[in-house]
Amino acid sequence: xxxxELSKMLRRPRTWVTILLLNALPTLVAVLLAVTDLGPRPxxxxxxxSAVLADGTLFPLAALAIILxxxxxxxxxxxxxxxxxxxxxxxxLRYLLVxxxxxxxxxxxxxxxxxxxxxxAVVIVAATAYVVGSLLLGDQPLAASVSGTTLxxxxxxxxxxxxxxxxxxSMLGVASIALLLSTxxxxxxxxxxxxxxxxxxSSLLLTLDAxxxxxxxxxxxYWLSFVDLFRDPIFWRxxxxxxxxxxxxxxxxxxxxxxxxxxKDVTS
Amino acid sequence: xxxxxxxxxxxxSILAVDGVSLDVRAGDIYGFLGANGSGKTTTVRMILGLVxxxxxxxxxxxxxxxxxGRKALPQVGALVEGPAAYAHLSGxxxxxxxxxxGAGGVRRTRQGRIDAVLEQVGLAEVGRRPVKAYSLGMxxxxxxxxxxxxxxxxxxxxxxxNGLDPQGIREIRELLQHLHANGxxxxxxxxxxxxxxxxxxxxxxxDRGRLVLQEDLADLQAPxxxxxxxxxxxxxxxxxxxxxxxxxxxxxxxxxGADPAQLNAMLVSDGIRVTELGPERRTLEQVVxxxxxxxxxxxxxxx
Ligand SMILES: Nc1ncnc2c1ncn2[C@@H]1O[C@H](COP(=O)(O)OP(=O)(O)O)[C@@H](O)[C@H]1O
Ligand SMILES: [Mg+2]
Numbered sequence: 001x002x003x004x005e006l007s008k009m010l011r012r013p014r015t016w017v018t019i020l021l022l023n024a025l026p027t028l029v030a031v032l033l034a035v036t037d038l039g040p041r042p043x044x045x046x047x048x049x050s051a052v053l054a055d056g057t058l059f060p061l062a063a064l065a066i067i068l069x070x071x072x073x074x075x076x077x078x079x080x081x082x083x084x085x086x087x088x089x090x091x092x093l094r095y096l097l098v099x100x101x102x103x104x105x106x107x108x109x110x111x112x113x114x115x116x117x118x119x120x121a122v123v124i125v126a127a128t129a130y131v132v133g134s135l136l137l138g139d140q141p142l143a144a145s146v147s148g149t150t151l152x153x154x155x156x157x158x159x160x161x162x163x164x165x166x167x168x169x170s171m172l173g174v175a176s177i178a179l180l181l182s183t184x185x186x187x188x189x190x191x192x193x194x195x196x197x198x199x200x201x202s203s204l205l206l207t208l209d210a211x212x213x214x215x216x217x218x219x220x221x222y223w224l225s226f227v228d229l230f231r232d233p234i235f236w237r238x239x240x241x242x243x244x245x246x247x248x249x250x251x252x253x254x255x256x257x258x259x260x261x262x263x264k265d266v267t268s
Numbered sequence: 269x270x271x272x273x274x275x276x277x278x279x280x281s282i283l284a285v286d287g288v289s290l291d292v293r294a295g296d297i298y299g300f301l302g303a304n305g306s307g308k309t310t311t312v313r314m315i316l317g318l319v320x321x322x323x324x325x326x327x328x329x330x331x332x333x334x335x336x337g338r339k340a341l342p343q344v345g346a347l348v349e350g351p352a353a354y355a356h357l358s359g360x361x362x363x364x365x366x367x368x369x370g371a372g373g374v375r376r377t378r379q380g381r382i383d384a385v386l387e388q389v390g391l392a393e394v395g396r397r398p399v400k401a402y403s404l405g406m407x408x409x410x411x412x413x414x415x416x417x418x419x420x421x422x423x424x425x426x427x428x429x430n431g432l433d434p435q436g437i438r439e440i441r442e443l444l445q446h447l448h449a450n451g452x453x454x455x456x457x458x459x460x461x462x463x464x465x466x467x468x469x470x471x472x473x474x475d476r477g478r479l480v481l482q483e484d485l486a487d488l489q490a491p492x493x494x495x496x497x498x499x500x501x502x503x504x505x506x507x508x509x510x511x512x513x514x515x516x517x518x519x520x521x522x523x524x525g526a527d528p529a530q531l532n533a534m535l536v537s538d539g540i541r542v543t544e545l546g547p548e549r550r551t552l553e554q555v556v557x558x559x560x561x562x563x564x565x566x567x568x569x570x571x
Contacts (some may be wrong), residue, residue, distance in 0.1 A: 004368045013356060091352025095414065098316045098348070099370040100341035266318040 001101065005109040006116055018075050019121050023128045025071060026063035030129070034136035047227045052137050057153075059133025060126040060160055061230070064167055067125060068223055072118075073199050076171045079117050080178035081191030083110040084261065088186040088268035103262045107183070111254065114175045118168045126164060149232040159234070163226040166239060170226075173219035173246045174199060176253035183261040186268045216241075219249055269294050269422050269453045270315055275324035277310050284310040286477035287324070292455050292470070297448050299464030299485075300457040301556065302474030308457040309349045311474070312426045315455075316346055329422060342372045345420035347428055351411025355400035359391055359410045362399060363417060372418055381417055389413040390439060404431035412440065416447075423447070425456040429463060441467050465552045475560040488555045491547040493526045497535070498544035505540050522548060 009015055029049075033039060039053040040046075048062040084107070087093035096106060151159070178195035185191055202218040205211040215221055222242025228235040270292035277285040285307040292298045302308045313319035315326050317334030326333040331340035353362040363382045367373035386395045389409040399407065408431050415423060423444075429437045444454055444467060458464050464471060471488065473481040498519045499505050505521065506513060515522035525531055532545050 001369055004365060008354070008365065011357065011361075090354070091350065092354065094313075094316075094318055094348050095346075095352055095366060095411075096369060097318060098337075098341055098344070098346045099366060100317075100337050101370050102338070263320070265313075265320060267313070 001105055002109045002112050005113045009113045009117055015079075015117065015120075018079065019124050022067055022071055022075060022121055022125055026059075026066050026125060026129050027132055029062075029066060030059060030132045030136050047224065048230075052133060054138040054140050056133035056135075056137030056139060057130065057156070059137055060129040061163065062133075063125050063129030064122065064163065064226070065224070068167060068170075068226075069203070069220075072121065072167070072171060073174050073220075074196060075121060076114070076118055076174050077178045077195035077199065078188075078192045080110075080114045080175040081182050081193075081195055082188040083114060083179060084182040085185055085188040085191045086182075088266070089188060091268060093268055094266055097266060104258060107179075107254075107258055107261055111175070111179060114179065115168065115172070118171045118175070119164075122164050122167050126160065151230070151232065156230075159229045162229050166226045166229065166242070167223075169243055169246050170223045173249035173253075176250045176257070177219075180253045180257040180260070183257045183264070217245065219245070221245065269296070269329060270298075270424075270455055271327040272311075272315070273325045275311065275314060275326060276322050277307075277314060277319060278322045283477050285314070285321075288474070288477075288479045290472060290479065291482065292453065294453050295448075295451075296470045297444065297454045297468045298456070299468030299471045300455065300474065301461065301464050301471060302457070302459065304459055306474045307477040308459075308474055309426055312346075312348055312424060312457060315424060316341070316344070316348065318348070338371075342370070342418065343421045344424055345415030345418070345422070346424045346426075347408075347411045347415050348424075348426045350427075350430060351407045351414075353399040353407065353410060353414075356398055358396050358398055359386065359402070359406075359413075360395045362410065363414055366414055367417055385413040385416050388416060388443060390436075405433060405436050408432055409436070409440075412443075421451075421453065423452055423454045423456075425454065427458055428456055429458070429460070437463070461553050461556060471552070473556055473559055481555070481559040485552070488552065489549050491526060491549055493524075494548040495523045495525055495528045495531050496544070496546055496548045497521045497523055497531065497542060499535070499540055499542050501540045504538070505535065508535070508538050508540065519543070 033053060037053065039050050041050065046062060047065040048058050049065070052059045052062050084093065087096065097103065174195055177198050178191055181191035181194040182188065199220060202220045205214055206218055206220060222238050222245060225238035225242050228239055270290055272288055272290045275285055275288045275290070276283070288311060300308055300311070310319060314321050315328055315333065317337040320334065328336065328340040329343055331337070333340065353359070354365070357365070360382055363385065364378060367378055367381070368375070386392045389412050391406060391409050391413060394402070394406060399410065402410065408428070412425070412428060415425070429440055432440060444456075448454055456468070465485070468485055470484050471481065472479055494514065497505070499521065500519060502516070502519070502521070509523055512524045513521050514524055523531060526547065528545055528547050532542060535542055
């Protein structure tokens, strides 16, 4: 059942178009950097971007930092918002339920498919960026950690994998909001927009000093903490908090989604 | 096969289904008649566990719904309020996906079953085309195919002939009769009297959420004890049958007495010409109109 849901995801043209679009911006940035040779000053612009002119193999991290604040969460919100509401809108939800597929199982399968989508997207973006970075950008093995010491290529590789995992986890909060909304409405668009509104509010509150008491609980608060994986030694505090916070969002929101979906009238 | 007790569904202030007690027996082709908005789809959704009843109970193949859905639904094929499919996939791929999604869809036999079902519903040639290229009638056939895929004991079909042309409607009717002959029980909802009259063995009539009639079609259409005679010789017939004529409409007379043969002999021996003669039977339309409250502006049954 989960396998079928995954194959449905992989066979949708929309999945691949979204991943293509996610790759477009980092690739454009790489081309611009290569052509102009104008990197951002160290400490400004997306993380790692100032380093990639020297070492193109760091570009996957820069690419992830580019898509993380906006592109990736939009894709996740649209994808997760569509998961149940899309089936409701097309009418296939009622046929799944009378097939019968248990409502809890369906929700779990949808969640797994959302996580798989995020992981797939992040991995493909990182892989593409590695290829693009190696081809177009600098080839001095720099591998400087954010703290200034040098990391071995193996260390960079391991930490990149950890970063991919952390970024995927960071998206689960958004995914859970969108999934909850997706069980509340029969309109995938409404669910995606609702989740985005939540994200935009969260990003805005993060910039507002008056919202300081709320900030540790905002879903976007620890997203960029993946950079901490590249300190020497790794600075775990925010990463652990980030994972914990996402876990709370996932448990609460998915609990609500489950409670709603398993008791609701399917009238679509 | 389906038994409901005082099934009621309220949407806010709207009472969509009101105290409906259905009894669909094994071997029936049950016609669930009602105007648009009378609550047919809502009842079907409650039977299948999609919508939760406000009060009342549903037993589907002996299982209480919605709890018993895991046991009952694998033996039920359903079409609810129009077909639905993933538009970017082919008809075949849609059937395969749905089959793989739940229990009882044995992979080894899947392709064979899909072939057989596409053949049955007349989609064998277009099965590989994406569903977005299908007409409404073809989608309806695909939906019916999906319902048939695991040879269910019970078919629950909500307006199965919507969107089909007359030829298609006939094919579906013949298909359902064929399935019924092979032991499948069929429960179908419709707003079309003629459809139910031609196909069904048992009828339930829903009027604004209430079940106003539930009976075997044969009983509803039993002779009324009167005979209908068509004759051009009204005056002479009137003289002969004086008092027995209950109704006249041009050449058509309704005569008291349940023995057409005796009446015929009597008329002919008197030299009265008879163009048509037979026992009076009520049509389903008359029965339904009598059962539903037609005084309301909301006419009970649309044709
Ligand atoms: N989801 C819903 N919310 C509110 N009212 C509904 C809903 N679904 C159906 N109804 C109302 O319930 C009544 C019965 O509808 P329905 O079961 O679809 O009838 P039918 O299938 O016989 O045409 C109608 O008055 C309809 O407006
Ligand atoms: Mg209906």
